[in-house]
Amino acid sequence: MSDLNSLLSSLRRPRLLIRAARIGLSDYRRDRDLGRILQEEGQTTAHLALDALITAEAEIESIRKAGDVTYSARRHVEILIALMAELKLLPQAPAQSC
Template sequence: MCRITKEINELRRPGLLVEAAAQGTALYERRRDLRRMLRVAIPATARAALEKLLPIEAELEKRRREGATNYCLPRHVDILTALLAEARSFRVG
């Protein structure tokens, strides 16, 4: 099992957060959404996107757990949505 797959499989997040992200995958458009979320050129592959998304999500999760004032729930849902959609592409591709 590769490192990325292992990291994704080990994610443990609140059910409501995961459900919101899962619902968002129906509206996910890679080109539009990754550009907005990552604020860089769109990664060529799902693997490259996941390598960028995983540390962002980890930081958001850290802020959520700490109750940080700079935690942004909508951004966390967006990032998790992209992570789920890209993970699906990664596993298929």
Template sequence: MTDAMTRLARLRRPSLLIRAARIGLADYNRDRDLKRLTKSPTPPSPRAAFERLFAEETRMDEDRRTGRAGYSPTRHVDVLIALLAEARLAPRVIRHPGA
């Protein structure tokens, strides 16, 4: 398994989405935003949050690509902001030789 930053680097998203998410990082408040995005009373660990957000973002990108009516660009940017922020917090997975 690769670390969070490597997984993010492999994402191919429109530059406008990524730029908006990077700008939004300055206002990210983990306690407030993560509770809202994950609909949980307390924020999960950075690693758990990353995995959950990564799955959500992947689903949202598929909705974007297929033109699904329920797709929300605003929510997509919000999830990307949280994903970028949580990737910075998530511990890196160390790959051992031969693993």
């Protein structure tokens, strides 16, 4: 879990992409959107969805950085929205006391 949190906190993306994803977060519905974004059918756990979303986001980020004409900002924002929403579904680790 801490590896996932550190990975996500280390992501550096353009501010506009992050702002758009945060705005779209309120409209995200897992049952409607996750299958379409992952292009898969059926239910999946938050952990499996996060793994797939992290992979998809890394791929689209490399396309963006390469300046490839196949880059879709809309798709990138959709993936980021799903990534943020799925992260919220994970159980939070209890705070460790010193």
